[in-house]
Amino acid sequence: xxxxxxxxxxxxxxxxxxxxxxxxxxxxxxxxxxxxxxxxxxxxxxxxxxxxxxxxxxxxxxxxxxxxxxxxxxxxxxxxxxxxxxxxxxxxxxxxxxxxxxxxxxxxxxxxxxxxxxxxxxxxxxxxxxxxxxxxxxxxxxxxxxxxxxxxxxxxxxxxxxxxxxxxxxxxxxxxxxxxxxxxxxxxxxxxxxxxxxxxxxxxxxxxxxxxxxxxxxxxxxxxxxxxxxxxxxxxxxxxxxxxxxxxxxxxxxxxxxxxxxxxxxxxxxxxxxxxxxxxxxxxxxxxxxxxxxxxxxxxxxxxxxxxxxxxxxxxxxxxxxxxxxxxxxxxxxxxxxxxxxxxxxxxxxxxxxxxxxxxxxxxxxxxxxxxxxxxxxxxxxxxxxxxxxxxxxxxxxxxxxxxxxxxxxxxxxxxxxxxxxxxxxxxxxxxxxxxxxxxxxxx
Amino acid sequence: xxxxxxxxxxxxxxxxxxxxxxxxxxxxxxxxxxxxxxxxxxxxxxxxxxxxxxxxxxxxxxxxxxxxxxxxxxxxxxxxxxxxxxxxxxxxxxxxxxxxxxxxxxxxxxxxxxxxxxxxxxxxxxxxxxxxxxxxxxxxxxxxxxxxxxxxxxxxxxxxxxxxxxxxxxxxxxxxxxxxxxxxxxxxxxxxxxxxxxxxxxxxxxxxxxxxxxxxxxxxxxxxxxxxxxxxxxxxxxxxxxxxxxxxxxxxxxxxxxxxxxxxxxxxxxxxxxxxxxxxxxxxxxxxxxxxxxxxxxxxxxxxxxxxxxxxxxxxxxxxxxxxxxx
Numbered sequence: 001x002x003x004x005x006x007x008x009x010x011x012x013x014x015x016x017x018x019x020x021x022x023x024x025x026x027x028x029x030x031x032x033x034x035x036x037x038x039x040x041x042x043x044x045x046x047x048x049x050x051x052x053x054x055x056x057x058x059x060x061x062x063x064x065x066x067x068x069x070x071x072x073x074x075x076x077x078x079x080x081x082x083x084x085x086x087x088x089x090x091x092x093x094x095x096x097x098x099x100x101x102x103x104x105x106x107x108x109x110x111x112x113x114x115x116x117x118x119x120x121x122x123x124x125x126x127x128x129x130x131x132x133x134x135x136x137x138x139x140x141x142x143x144x145x146x147x148x149x150x151x152x153x154x155x156x157x158x159x160x161x162x163x164x165x166x167x168x169x170x171x172x173x174x175x176x177x178x179x180x181x182x183x184x185x186x187x188x189x190x191x192x193x194x195x196x197x198x199x200x201x202x203x204x205x206x207x208x209x210x211x212x213x214x215x216x217x218x219x220x221x222x223x224x225x226x227x228x229x230x231x232x233x234x235x236x237x238x239x240x241x242x243x244x245x246x247x248x249x250x251x252x253x254x255x256x257x258x259x260x261x262x263x264x265x266x267x268x269x270x271x272x273x274x275x276x277x278x279x280x281x282x283x284x285x286x287x288x289x290x291x292x293x294x295x296x297x298x299x300x301x302x303x304x305x306x307x308x309x310x311x312x313x314x315x316x317x318x319x320x321x322x323x324x325x326x327x328x329x330x331x332x333x334x335x336x337x338x339x340x341x342x343x344x345x346x347x348x349x350x351x352x353x354x355x356x357x358x359x360x361x362x363x364x365x366x367x368x369x370x371x372x373x374x375x376x377x378x379x380x381x382x383x384x385x386x387x388x389x390x391x392x393x394x395x396x397x398x399x400x401x402x403x404x405x406x407x408x409x410x411x412x413x414x415x416x417x418x419x420x421x422x423x424x425x426x427x428x429x430x431x432x433x434x435x436x437x438x439x440x441x442x443x444x
Numbered sequence: 445x446x447x448x449x450x451x452x453x454x455x456x457x458x459x460x461x462x463x464x465x466x467x468x469x470x471x472x473x474x475x476x477x478x479x480x481x482x483x484x485x486x487x488x489x490x491x492x493x494x495x496x497x498x499x500x501x502x503x504x505x506x507x508x509x510x511x512x513x514x515x516x517x518x519x520x521x522x523x524x525x526x527x528x529x530x531x532x533x534x535x536x537x538x539x540x541x542x543x544x545x546x547x548x549x550x551x552x553x554x555x556x557x558x559x560x561x562x563x564x565x566x567x568x569x570x571x572x573x574x575x576x577x578x579x580x581x582x583x584x585x586x587x588x589x590x591x592x593x594x595x596x597x598x599x600x601x602x603x604x605x606x607x608x609x610x611x612x613x614x615x616x617x618x619x620x621x622x623x624x625x626x627x628x629x630x631x632x633x634x635x636x637x638x639x640x641x642x643x644x645x646x647x648x649x650x651x652x653x654x655x656x657x658x659x660x661x662x663x664x665x666x667x668x669x670x671x672x673x674x675x676x677x678x679x680x681x682x683x684x685x686x687x688x689x690x691x692x693x694x695x696x697x698x699x700x701x702x703x704x705x706x707x708x709x710x711x712x713x714x715x716x717x718x719x720x721x722x723x724x725x726x727x728x729x730x731x732x733x734x735x736x737x738x739x740x741x742x743x744x745x746x747x748x749x750x751x752x753x754x755x756x757x758x759x760x761x762x763x764x765x766x767x768x769x770x771x
Binding site for chain 1: 475539542543546561562563564565566567568569573691724725727728729730731738741771
């Protein structure tokens with residue numbers, strides 16, 4: 001087994017050295033000696049998990065549930081308890097043959113990701129999104145294929161970093177799949193294929209929603225440093241989460257960009273902290289409504305709300321010059337009507353493949369065959385930026401242009417990461433956090 | 445004198461005793477009636493129908509159209525009296541339990557309850573909320589809802605056993621449906637595949653059965669307390685009283701009555717189905733949620749209150765069963 005392990009990663013390392021040399025020499029590489037390294041040698045694909053929460057553990061389960069010869073060899077998390085829970089669940093399910101992570105390959109703390117990445121051929125980056133730009137950059141620097149969760153950043157410097165790394169990943173022909181699973185969901189692919197073929201004409205307007213009752217909260221526990229508290233209750237801090245318009249609603253916003261096959265040029269909107277105002281809820285808003293304007297004048301309205309007891313709605317609707325269409329990930333449904341309201345296409349998706357599994361099936365098939373097929377990072381960085389553009393619009397109460405959003409110099413990440421270091425946002429004497437005030441706060 | 449006094453007092457005592465007995469009887473009769481369960485602090489009410497105890501034939505004969513092997517053999521079951529909610533429980537009430545900040549009954553009852561994790565997905569599946577049945581909850585979640593209601597009302601509620609459910613659905617009949625065997629009139633009583641437009645509908649918008657129970661067929665499958673054991677009917681003794689297959693495994697639990705997605709024959713009084721891990725297939729997290737089924741928009745709940753309330757100890761033990769982790 002040890003010989004196998006060695007032989008699988010060696011070709012990649014060699015490829016990486018060669019690539020680096022060429023890039024350093026200023027030449028854009030067109031081809032790489034990269035074919036069937038795993039399949040040919042019957043080798044094991046080694047994976048590392050960075051971010052061992054419930055979603056990270058879910059991603060490991062999906063990777064290990066593909067039909068390829070995959071082994072989890074290293075794990076990293078800021079928290080030991082989360083790492084241990086994740087390891088225990090994976091080990092219990094898959095056993096030593098597929099989960100082989102000795103104690104010295106379990107990396108706890110803020111810097112562990114570098115070591116975990118070094119152990120693997122493919123890395124799963126599933127921490128809160130604020131860390132994604134740094135982790136993605138490190139993975140590509142170390143010549144690894146990547147599965148990473150959405151969104152991919154929480155501020156504009158993060159977006160620019162991911163865009164740069166995405167370019168690098170393309171040059172190095174590293175497969176990058178990002179967990180906007182609607183892109184891998186049959187109902188969406190089937191419907192969007194028809195939209196791109198012009199069945200509904202030019203898309204002139206749309207409405208995309210993520211209206212729910214909200215998500216989990218982890219109240220402060222005595223003895224936590226400020227850094228630990230914010231990390232445990234990460235959903236409510238922008239440097240970690242980017243607000244729910246980014247963390248959740250990016251799914252629907254990405255569908256809007258998909259429908260338009262482009263990105264907005266500007267946005268304006270409104271939002272607030274109206275019901276979720278307590279000290280357990282950091283700084284994020286509980287509702288945003290945004291108009292995204294595209295270059296051709298199309299307007300897509302986005303609405304996301306975390307209000308308990310109100311209408312739940314998570315779906316996307318669009319209107320075109322020749323018809324309209326509707327998508328709902330939850331129901332696996334996709335429908336297209338003509339301008340008179342006659343049904344042109346219905347996708348009845350009962351029993352469709354699980355898109356979360358499909359992401360991994362397709363990624364690992366490509367890697368196993370030595371193929372270069374997936375470059376999701378640039379697109380998802382731009383859809384993440386679209387969500388941030390929305391947040392900048394609601395937080396500022398002003399019209400914000402795409403280029404302003406892309407070039408914003410506001411960096412939300414702490415200057416240093418350790419349990420005693422201070423995040424940039426801090427509570428007042430009453431434990432309340434400052435939050436954006438439209439018209440006053442500088443947020444772009 | 446003393447004797448006389450005693451004697452003189454006796455008829456009064458007798459009268460009082462008679463009155464007292466009448467009072468008890470009236471109270472008992474009163475108790476054995478339909479009632480409305482109010483929930484303090486909110487306007488939502490739950491109509492509870494009294495279901496007299498009795499004996500019935502559970503399961504279906506080979507000759508019944510749509511008969512499945514898990515419905516055999518037909519066997520005699522004795523059922524003690526209980527109340528059953530006339531309707532499937534709607535989101536209006538269920539959301540009070542789901543969302544702590546929204547719960548307007550908070551502070552009016554003991555708050556030592558565990559609430560579900562807030563569902564990540566839209567658990568109404570775009571089908572509607574007000575008046576529509578609450579759906580997609582796990583059996584554990586459903587039982588915890590009963591506990592929440594108990595803390596608010598002081599009344600012990602639980603899910604029906606499979607036997608209670610079928611007894612109530614049959615409402616004294618032996619045919620495939622409580623109205624007979626004619627599936628062509630099922631649409632008057634039920635939301636099913638052929639008339640639902642792939643959606644749940646407001647509860648109580650179809651005809652009730654003879655015992656005043658609405659939507660026993662269709663709209664949503666209803667959780668029972670039982671483990672689903674396909675050959676359970678050949679395992680239990682004939683003439684059992686209130687049989688229940690106590691669950692030891694997370695899957696499958698028995699769900700009854702068919703749903704808006706079901707075909708006519710799947711809605712029959714005797715038709716049985718088990719819950720399935722595939723209902724959580726698209727849950728992207730591990731451990732998977734102990735609270736929600738992201739792919740089961742067709743399962744909901746109906747409440748039962750047994751005539752004889754269990755002891756406090758039994759109630760606590762029932763409500764505080766530990767959930768089984770789901771990987």
